[in-house]
Amino acid sequence: MxxxxxxxxxxxxxxxxxxxxxxxxxxxxxxxxxxxxxxxxxxxxxxxxxxxxxxxxxxxxxxxxxxxxxxxxPEFPGASTGSTADAAPPAAGAVEVYAHQLAGEAAWYETELGDPDSGxxxxxxxxxxxxxxxxxxxxxxxxxxxxxxxxxxxxxxxxxxxxxxxxxxxxxxxxxxxxxxxxxxxxxxxxxxxxxxxxxxxxxxxxxxxxxxxxxxxxxxxxxxxxxxxxxxxxxxxxxxxxxxxxxxxxxxxxxxxxxxHALHKQALTNPLFVRTELTRAFSGRPARGLVNRFLREHGPYAPAAYPEVHHLTSPLRKAAAKAGDAQGMALWAGQGHRMxxxxxxxxxxxxxxxxxxxxxxxxxxxxxxx
The missing domain is CATH 3.20.20.70 (Aldolase class I)
Structure with a gap:
């Protein structure tokens, strides 16, 4: 050292x-x-x-x-932070499409989706x-x-x-x-x-x-x-x-x-129900490794590369899932060694x-x- x-x-x-x-x-x-x-x-x-x-x-x-x-x-994905490199602006349409996909989640948890333009x-x-x-x-x-x-x-x-x-x-x-x-x-x-x-x-x-x-x-x-x-x-x-x-x-x-x-997050690390982790954009729009649960499986393949827009969008869902005691709707961040x-x-x-x-x-x- x-x-x-x-x-x-x-x-x-x-x-x-x-x-x-x-x-x-x-x-x-x-x-x-x-x-x-x-x-x-x-x-x-x-x-x-x-x-x-x-x-x-x-x-x-x-x-x-x-x-x-x-x-x-940056104001667009793919550019280095603080850079002005040429790249396409973030697909606002893709975030809007993802919001429509999450409408069922919002109804299930009886909450509203967050504002993707929150900063x-x-x-x-x-x-x-x-x-x-x-x-x-x-x-x-x-x-x-x-x-x-x-x-x-x-x-x-x-x-x-x-x-x-x-x-x-x-x-x-x-x-x-x-x-x-x-x-x-x-x-x-x-x-x-x-x-x-x-x-x-x-x-x-x-x-x-x-x-x-x-x-x-x-x-x-x-x-x-x-x-x-x-x-x-x-x-x-x-x-x-x-x-x-x-x-x-x-x-x-x-x-x-x-x-x-959250207590459910702690328990999930060694719960046999959660057998593996996966990199996903489902909760935030940026690659993050979490335990594979229902939300990740259903929405991960369709989440756009749009951080922090997706983070803001899903924030109320994650909070509502935690309040409801539903680990299947939470972001259960965990590394590959979680079972240990x-x-x-x-x-x-x-x-x-x-x-x-x-x-x-x-x-x-x-x-x-x-x-």
Whole structure:
């Protein structure tokens, strides 16, 4: 682990920021107190909501933690964030057609569909202002690369900056922009893929984590944080051996008592009814990995590449399904290792993962001596 990562957390274990209410201050505090690095997710919150969560987290722990931001989305799919590359504008007609398809869902759950034009920037500038006025140890970014000016401003404020990449090309862009580390996200990861460009033709073509770490390690000199399907300490040992400095785990923390995930979401991770995960646009319009349920099966094949329009459109449906206790209509984000979820308290889970990591390292060392 690099010295910068070591200073942040004794254990090379990062709790992934999971938007939608999962990554609450209690979860982040428990992880940080146990020697990992807890994270808050600013996505889908107001700037004041982010400030209040940071304030609450600081009342729970004096240990380092991070905050994750979603990059503003371009006005058309297929273009890099902040780019003016030529591409067709988003198919408003496709979103309208999808809305008609979801009309039956709205009737079933006795709710209205959301407004697809509810905003594309997720309050990015206002949240940046909060983080510049109230610096946190780490700020990470999803769905694109912030400008060099933004990264330098955060660095001057005292924050390290991490940016998600899902390909070598994206990792190189992160390095050129001047970030402090790359979060290397494999296709196994639960929730949204952090791709910088949203291209329909690339659906399902992601790279596995170990292969991606090796490729990125040869291409960039920045520290790497590995993310994607990691559930055990032995897997952490594997990604560290492959060249990462730390491992970021999301699904592993969803089932913990401190997680803000809905009880049905927690239960679904190990429920035999949900046997596999799949990348889908059904709930948000962007590729995201979730447990295959009725909603995903029925609507995934027809969901357009339109984020965040589809996210806004389906938001009332997802809330209504959760209120009704219907897991078949919820977005059950989960990585490929979901069946290995454990219901330990978050702090205990960090300790168990660290012990498993030590045991895996010791076993590798013994094998090396035998050779």
């Amino acid at each position: 690099s010295s910068a990562l070591t200073d942040l957390c004794p254990h090379p274990i990062v709790q992934a920021p999971m938007a939608g209410g999962v990554s609450v201050p209690q979860l982040a505090a428990a992880v940080s107190e146990a020697g990992g690095l807890g994270f808050l997710a600013a996505g889908y919150k107001t700037a004041d909501g982010v400030y209040q969560e940071i304030k609450q987290l600081r009342s729970l722990t004096a240990r380092p933690f991070g905050v994750n931001l979603f990059m503003p989305q 594309r920037d997720d309050g990015y500038e206002a949240k940046l202002a909060v983080l510049l006025d109230n610096p946190v140890p780490v700020v990470s970014f999803h769905f694109g690369v912030p400008s060099r000016d933004v990264l330098e401003s955060l660095r001057r404020a005292g924050s390290l900056t991490w940016v998600t990449a899902t390909t070598v090309e994206e990792a190189l862009a992160v390095e050129r922009a001047g970030a402090d580390a790359v979060i290397v996200q494999g296709v196994e990861a639960g929730g949204h893929q952090g791709t910088h460009r949203d291209i329909q033709e690339n659906d399902g073509c992601g790279i596995g984590l170990l292969a991606l770490i090796a490729q990125v390690r040869e291409a960039v000199s920045l520290p790497l944080v590995a993310a994607g399907g990691i559930m055990r300490g032995s897997q952490i040992a594997a990604v560290l051996a492959a060249g990462a400095g730390a491992a970021q785990l999301g699904t592993a923390f969803v089932a913990t008592p401190e997680s803000g995930a 979820a454990r219901e330990f308290p978050a702090g205990q889970l960090v300790e168990v993962l660290a012990a498993e990591l030590d045991a895996a390292r010791a076993a590798l060392s013994e094998r090396g001596e035998v050779r």
